[in-house]
Amino acid sequence: MIEMRRARAEDAQSVRQLVREAYARWVPVIGREPMPMLADYDAAIRDHEIDLMVGDGEIIALIETIAHPDYLFIENIAVSPLHQGKGLGRRLLVHAERQAEAAGLFELRLLTNGAFEANVRLYQSAGFQIEKTEPFMGGTTVYMRKQLGG
Structure with missing residues (x-):
């Protein structure tokens, strides 16, 4: 059974480890x-909202969000390599939609690296549209947004 809970200060090291494992495939x-x-996950847990997916007592995925006056920004989604391909990323996106709507916000935004083609496809299949792209550190940043009902 998978449950969601808010990250606490004592989770910072586990969050850092999960993110490092989840993103390691993109380094090459x-x-x-x-x-x-x-990222500084001690500060992120303090300053942002990080919700954790926990299965069998282990953090298996997370979503980090930042509320702005007119949209919810998804700072990070990370899924443990052992649990990738099981739909958890999509579940986290739905969680963000619910979070935004509960806060009276009707748009999600995120950035991703253009080289992370599987991620771009996932976000597009979940209803995100590419707003713009721009060069960043030898690659391309892809700005994406999704309008929510309301």
Whole structure:
């Protein structure tokens, strides 16, 4: 059984480890560590909302969000490599939609690396549209948004 809970200060190391494992596959693709691998998760847990998917007492996935006045920004989605391909990323996106709507927000936004083609496809299949792209550190940042009902 998988449950959702908010990350706490004592989860910072586990969050950091999950993110590093989840993003490790992209290091050879872009030739560097993706930005989420470099984040300060002590500060992120304090300053943002990080919701964890926990299965059998283990953190298996997470979503980090930041509420803005007119949209909810998805800062990070990470799924343990052992649990990728099981629909957890899509479930986390639905969780973000519910979170946004509960806060009276009707748009989700996120950024991703253009080289992360599987992620771009996932977001597009979940209703996100590419707003724009721009060069970043030798690659391309893809800005995406999804309008929610309301």
